[in-house]
Amino acid sequence: MGKISAKTGNEAMAEAMRQINPDVVAAYPITPATEIVQIFAGFKSDGLVDTEFIATESEHSALSACIGSAASGARTMTATASQGLVLMQEMLYIASGLRLPIVIAEVNRALSSPINIHCDHSDTMGARDSGWIQIYSENAQEAYDNLIQAVRIAESALLPVMVTIDGFIISHGMERIEIIPDEEVKGFIGEYRPRYTLLDEERSITMGAIDFTDYFFEHKRQQIEAMKEAKEKIIEVSKEFNSRFKRDYGLFECYRLEDARYALVVLGSTGGTVKVVVDELREDGVKAGLLKVRVFRPFPWQEIKDTLAYIPFIAVMDRSDGLSSLGGPVFQEIRSALYDIDSRPKVINYIYGLGGRDTKLHHIKQVFQDLQGIDRTGRIDGLINYLGVRE
Amino acid sequence: MSLKTKGWRELPIGGLILEGGTSEMYKTGGWRSLKPIWSEEKCTHCLTCWIYCPDSAILLSDEKVQGINYDYCKGCGICAKECPTKVKAIEMVEER
């Protein structure tokens, strides 16, 4: 049993970073992720970590420095949010293409314009095709646990990982969390032995060589396979985490889903809100349930399909809109995963919480009521719905 | 040496090249669209083409032109242009 302590999401992520004690952290501050790096810089100046800490002039430079560091074989981390992740975008693809196991602590925040500092998932959803593993956390405990696991996942899959928390809601909300003893975290993540490093004088290698029509496709095909295989690696690491620290994580969490007739699919902090509503509805005899996606990249579509196959009425909640006119990205992928099921469930989409708009119990209840309405009438009035927006 | 094009399962990951000095194995002649044809009969071995060739693709032995190294000749045509007007020992033809 670890130490129980009161921490915000940002403090929990910074604490995990202290225990991971990465070789290099290169970062640039941005609300609401600033604190993570600020607290970590404090650890550095207090001599609590051995990390080489590089304060860069932008997020683009921060991730560039991380790429150089990881290429040299150093265990490397950074933290960012929102516009910072967008500024990193060019380098995100380079990190994943070079198969560098960098870990980002990401705090979800809306993207400009209009400028806003509060939570939605537009930032990481915009990076969903960048070849990074994406792990979403419901609360500070999950953020802490996920960040520790991310180091192992990245290094075994040889893919970079971003672990996210909802801006302000979790990043600045104080919670009771269990901190694993330093030595046990160290034992769990182990020593990093990079497979390739630019600093190995015995084995000189080239990274980032030009790749034309003759080889580019083959290297992308490898990356696609690595992302597919990452799923098993995430499961392995989560199992080992559970056997050591007694907290069970899968690709997604099922909450009262076994016999559910109405299910919500959600990512991040809203999972907690939905659980409260599910419990209330269950008391009234309504068969409500929740599927909370933890790992969005790789997208565990077969497992999600098998789990949701017997649930006739499903609402997918997206905290970002793809602005494609077909709703949010989670909706599109879940719906696509369910297409081959003979008893094809009715699946509708709710865009919610953009720019930090509060999502309350009554909003979630409304979604379940809408699903019950479809059950009664057999008719879908709104395929894509906007929850909590003023008309 | 020509490189066999490998399948994705055989290649090192991340586009890495796992040894040094591999640029020697990289043949740059592949993108030529015009090919210089050198005539041994016409050539006076003035070596103007050898001086001008930007890719050192004019092959020499004992200060005499032996031919053209098509592994590295990019087909720019400078050699044909600079070969003295009275000699015109190099002709550019379409690569097929």
Ligand code: SF4
């Ligand atoms: S065509 Fe250009 S590259 Fe080829 S031999 Fe002549 S000068 Fe050299």
Ligand code: SF4
């Ligand atoms: S420039 Fe013409 S004549 Fe002179 S060496 Fe070259 S091919 Fe021969």
